Amino acid sequence: MKTDELAGSTLDYWVARAEGVEPTVDQQLKFCPSSSWTDAGPIIERERIMICWETDHWIAGAAEFANSRKGRIVKGPTALVAAMRAYVMSRFGETVEGQ
Template sequence: MKTSELTGTLLDYWVARSEGTVPTADAQLKFMPSTAWAQGGPIIEREKIMVAWNASEWIAGVTDFVDRSEGHISKGPTALVAAMRAFVTSRLGDVVSDDAQVAVDRKSNG
């Protein structure tokens, strides 16, 4: 699954994985950094993620300050979505496993 297409609970799941945790269903219900500034904001600040409006969409970028040639730019309908996509891409790459979809679907279906 392309990181650039992650949204909602699935994006939040991969943000958690990028943070080094495998969230339980209960934890996932409370962790929503792609929609809650109180959760996504600290990640943006800590990772020094650049966020800007680009006429029709939000863009966000993460730069590896050790190797300045490595940058990760993502787009999204909101600043948080763009920033969390950039964060996941910087940690896990442009593609993540589809296996998480099963866990997210199970949680959503109760």
């Protein structure tokens, strides 16, 4: 699955994996960084994720990833979706397998 297309619970699952957690169904219901600033805020701050509005969508890039040769900015319908896609991409690359 393309990282820049992840959304909803699938995106939340991959953010949890990036955080070093193998989430259970119960944990997934409590950890929703793609829609909760409480869950995503600390990640955005710690990872120095850039978020910006661009015409009709949000864009984001993780500092570590943006500085690499593979650096890429990702889009999203919301600031949190864009930021969490950028975070997952910085950890796993352009595609993820499973879940």
